[in-house]
Amino acid sequence: MHPAAWWVWAAGVVVLAGRIHAPQALAALAVAACVLATAGRRQGAPSFAGYVALALGIVAVRVVFHVLVGIKTPTGRVLVDLPSWHPAWAPGVQLLGPVTTTGLGTAAAQGLALAVMVLAVGAAATASSPARLLRSLPAALHHLATAAVIAVGVAPSLVAAVAAARRARRLRGLTTRGPRAIAHAAVPVLADALDRALDLAASMEVRGYARRSGPGDRRVGPALAGAVLAAAVGTYGLLAGAPAYAVPALSLGAALAVAGASLAARGQARTRYREDPWGYREWCAAGAGAMTGVAGVAGLPLLATAIALLGLLALLPARLPAEVSV
Amino acid sequence: MISVERVSVTYPGQSHPAVHDVDLEIPEGELCLVVGPTGSGKSTLLRTISGLVPHFSGGTLAGRVVVAGRDTRTHRPRDLADAVGVVLQDPARGFVTETVTDELVYAMEQLGLPRAVMRTRTEEVLDLLGLADLRDAPLRDLSGGEQQRVAIGAVLTAHPQVLVLDEPTSALDPPAADDVLAALTRLVHDQGMTVVLAEHRLERVVQYADLVVAVAADGTVSHGAAGDVLGPGSAAPPLVELAAVAGWRPVPLSVRDARRRVAPLRDRLTAARTREVLPGPGRAVLTARGIQVRHRRAHAVRGVDLTLAAASVTAVMGRNGAGKSSLLWALSGAGPRSAGSVTLGPEPGQDPAALDAAAARRLVALVPQDPTDLLYLGSVGAECRAGDTQAAVAAGTCAQLLERFAGPVPAQAHPRDLSEGQRLALVLAVQLAADPLVLLLDEPTRGLDYAAKRALVAVLAQHTARGGAVLLSSHDVEFVAQCADRVVVMSDGVTVTDGPARDVLVASPTFAPQVAKVLHPVPLLTVAEVREALAAAR
Structure with missing residues (x-):
């Protein structure tokens, strides 16, 4: 499938998860992301388990924080009546206090919303390669893409480097736990990560990455800076619930980005070996993602959730043995 | 094709140039071999050809490098991408x-x-x-x-018209290295490609080279035909040294050339050779039974039995991925072991995996494939002091060992700035400070030049002279021939051959060192042994 399709779907789910609070809908989205990661897993994808662990950790941390310092509303059944404590050095802060079903449910739902975002991004990364997505980006974003390719490539090797540093500490007869162990492991791990990043950058450089036939266009920089500014203003407006200036700002940002990208593409003579086809499965996944996002912003959480789940239908043809999938 | 005119490269913050006043002309269609001790500026010279020096690395380049008609001063590496192909040392990182x-x-x-x-x-x-x-x-x-x-x-x-490779075979097992070298010679012969290649293990490549460029430790460069540039001395493959012993001129560079002239030498050696008395097996210091290692996906070691005798060096050889590293880690007690037992002498029954880390390292020391993993402090002196404390030995022990292994090393130097040989010596000093009985080494010769390998052989000899046992894994057949008493060949996680080094190495076509190939069927492995045998005959 086209690498962008599931990322659009994930973006829609992320937008929706930021707007809804119903735990049932959030749980459905979390399940949908897990289904995508399991059924749509590409060959050689990194493990999805890390994202699941992170998501569970987020929910747990959110609930623990609610119990410790959260504002305890007096609604709902009291589960544990902890004594509350108002420290004099932090006015307005209440430590502990009665834990109610409502409060706990709200905290869990808020944690779940963040968890769904993590799972959606993780599922998209498992289903389609971020590196291939970056290659479809317009030429103007090339330098950003270099940084992203290096980050994506180096992250898994960091995990391996941490493991190697831990094993090496045991060989020297040192403990592998505690803050000193972490501080000592950081030196070889970070040095190794830097070396790897430099090697990768050198490899991209000697293979002609970011070659251009003519001089660069000076208008590219201001156009892209303007696009980022407009997008920031528009996003703030969207989140603050002021569509009056959000919509024009976002449209301006998009227009500037397209103009900058096409200017930057002029000097570059890149070609693509394999065009990723955009077929009905891509329309299904990406379309569902886009509509999910729009419906979520428009305040139709149930409809949006249903559309997001329908997007998973794009997985179906790949599962049929008779289908020749590309 | 490549012309290097009066080039000196000085990196920022360095008082001496990394390469100094290089004049070099590499014609089209030649295979050019760049040799020299570690840290001598081989990589710097290669990187000037691709333009990575100075555009990517920084530093000052005096003089001029022209590749395929393009001056690297005005062309960035990316602008040379269609003329120069660069393969970095570790392919997976690129x-x-x-x-x-x-x-x-x-x-x-x-x-x-x-x-x-x-x-x-x-x-x-x-x-x-x-x-x-x-x-x-x-x-x-x-x-x-x-x-x-x-x-x-x-x-x-x-x-590209030019291909530049930095140690393309250093991490490969002998058959894989042969595959890569065969591919390279095919490119030179069939397609007229110009290839520039840096390599430490000359014995494999020198026969294919049209031109040899020797970079000295001070950054000066000499070049010429292989037989002229490589004298017997610090950086010569075994064949060149054998030629010196036998008095062959011109120097044969391939086993085939040498075998054409070997008959008189072989006759003298056959006459001189007396039956060698093998020492009986020593006291066992480590006994492993039925070792199995399962990683998440792979079953790396499937039931290996191994006994290490005191005062002996055992080498584990085999393809990449045969389970050599997993076996070493399992024996050390620091790595995973799914089944089997490891017991240590002298008191029987001690299992290194059951001991805590500080106690285990006093009995078994492992130097991993990348020895830098073990170093985490800012200077050699600090590493040595930490090594003394961790091994609970008198202050200064590590520093003494380091000096004995590698000569004087400045105590304030950063471990990452040392040469590969010095860094390995530092790690060996740290690991041997506690005087462990068993020393395990995973691929210790990677990136080492001939001088550093000789130093390592001496360290191993010192360790075994004190009654210690050494187990090392290696692809480097010449190194194994120099130091090992016993060779274990592993394939797919099981032992396929286990016997005295001489028998195993001479019998195997892939693991035989050059001297054994030339002298076959006389079972001598190294030039030193040939010298001894000739001296005995006189």
Whole structure:
């Protein structure tokens, strides 16, 4: 499938998860992301388990924080009546206090919303390669893409480097736990990560990455800076619930980005070996993602959730043995 | 094709140039071999050809380098991508994409070639390097030799006139290294490609080289035909030293050339040779039974029995991925072990995995494949002091060992700035400070020059002279021939051969050192042994 399709779907789910609070809908989205990661897993994808662990950790941390310092509303059944404590050095802060079903449910739902975002991004990364997505980006974003390719490539090797540093500490007869162990492991791990990043950058450089036939266009920089500014203003407006200036700002940002990208593409003579086809499965996944996002912003959480789940239908043809999938 | 005119390179913050006043002309279609001790500026010289020095690395370049008619002062590496193909030392670190085909087309996409051309060239390169069956394979699942061939293929698709490779075979087992070298010679002979190659293990490549460039430790460079530049001395392959002993002129560079002239020498040696008395097996210091190691996906070691005798060096050989590293880690007690038992002498029954880390390292020391993993402090002196405390020995023990292994090393130097040989010596000093009985070494000769390898052989001899046992894994047959008493060959996690080094090495076509190949059937492994035998005959 086209690498962008599931990322659009994930973006829609992320937008929706930021707007809804119903735990049932959030749980459905979390399940949908897990289904995508399991059924749509590409060959050689990194493990999805890390994202699941992170998501569970987020929910747990959110609930623990609610119990410790959260504002305890007096609604709902009291589960544990902890004594509350108002420290004099932090006015307005209440430590502990009665834990109610409502409060706990709200905290869990808020944690779940963040968890769904993590799972959606993780599922998209498992289903389609971020590196291939970056290659479809317009030429103007090339330098950003270099940084992203290096980050994506180096992250898994960091995990391996941490493991190697831990094993090496045991060989020297040192403990592998505690803050000193972490501080000592950081030196070889970070040095190794830097070396790897430099090697990768050198490899991209000697293979002609970011070659251009003519001089660069000076208008590219201001156009892209303007696009980022407009997008920031528009996003703030969207989140603050002021569509009056959000919509024009976002449209301006998009227009500037397209103009900058096409200017930057002029000097570059890149070609693509394999065009990723955009077929009905891509329309299904990406379309569902886009509509999910729009419906979520428009305040139709149930409809949006249903559309997001329908997007998973794009997985179906790949599962049929008779289908020749590309 | 490549002209280097009065080039000196000085890196920022250094008082001495890394390479100094180099004048060099490499004609089209030659295979040029760059040799020299570690840290001598071989990589710097290679990087000036691709333009990475000074555009990518910084530093000052005096003089001029012209490659395929383009001056590197005005052309950045990316502008030379269609003329110079560069393969970095560790191929896996240079991969930009995830699958073989994507990696092969990457450079062509950057050059903006039409799709039909890309398809043709991809197929050509897949056939040329024997990668056709792997075209859709994920890069991370490939073996070391396959990865190296993909890395070469990924630059070949751009049809460069010059190919620059920095130690392309250092991490490979002997058959994989032969595959890569065969591919390179085919490029030179059939396609007229100019190849510049840096290598430490000269015995494998010197026979293919048209031109040898020797970089000295002070950065000065001499060049000429292989027989003239390589004298017997610090940086000579065994064949050159054998030629000196036998008085052959001109020096034969391949086993085939040497075998044509070997008859008189072989007759003298056959007459001189007396039956060697093998020492009986020593006291066992480590006994392993039924070792199994399962990683998440692979079953790396499937039931290995091994006994290490006191005062002996055992070498484990075998293909990349045969389970050698997993075995060493399992024996050390620091790595995973799914089944089997390890017991240590002298008191029987002690299992290093059951001891705590500080106690285990006093009995078994392991030097991992990348010894720098063990170093985490800012200076050599600090590492030595930490080593003394961790081993609970008198202050200064580590520093003394280091001086004995590597000569004087400045105590304030940062471990990352040391040469490969000095760094290995530092790690050995730290690990041997507690005087462990068993020393395990995983691929210790990677990146070492001949002088550093000789120093390592001496360290191992000192350790065994004190009654210690050594187990090392290596692809370097010449090194194993110099130091090992016993060789264990592993394949797919099981032991396939286990016997005295002489018997195993002489019998195997892949693991036989050059001297054994030349003198066959006389079972001598090293030039030193030949010298001894000749002296005994007189």
